[in-house]
Amino acid sequence: QVQLVQSGGGSVQAGDSLRLSCTLSGGTSSSYTMAWFRQSPGKDREFVATINWSVGRTLYADSVKGRFTISKGSAKYTTYLQMNRLAPEDTAVYYCAADQWGFKPTDSDGYDYWGQGTQVTVSS
DSSP, X not given: OOEXXXXXXXXXXXXXXXXXXXXXXXXXXXXXXXXXXXXXXXXXXXXXXXXXTTTOOEEEOTTTTTTEEEEEOSSTTEEEEEEOSOOGGGOEEEEEEEESSOSSTTOGXXXXXXXXXXXXXXXX
């Protein structure tokens, strides 16, 4: 049974940085596409970034490009989201997601497995 466990998050000031981590366990696939989404109150879940584990290809939402970086950790199926120059509009619950196929890497419907979510709050 695949499980995604997230850590990181918290409350920071605008301009600060945070790093989120996510570790997948229990998977039997040879590779996964892993991603980060976020959801603010009253809004739909929004794509943030994704990485294909086997080839390392990354995609970013325009709103975070140049500020956020998704990367692979040294441990297998651990991914990080480094968030720099945070702004109040980045405030949301951030979710890690994984899928063994990666057919729809920027669509939340393309992911079968989800982490528990972690709150990121950025104050001005």
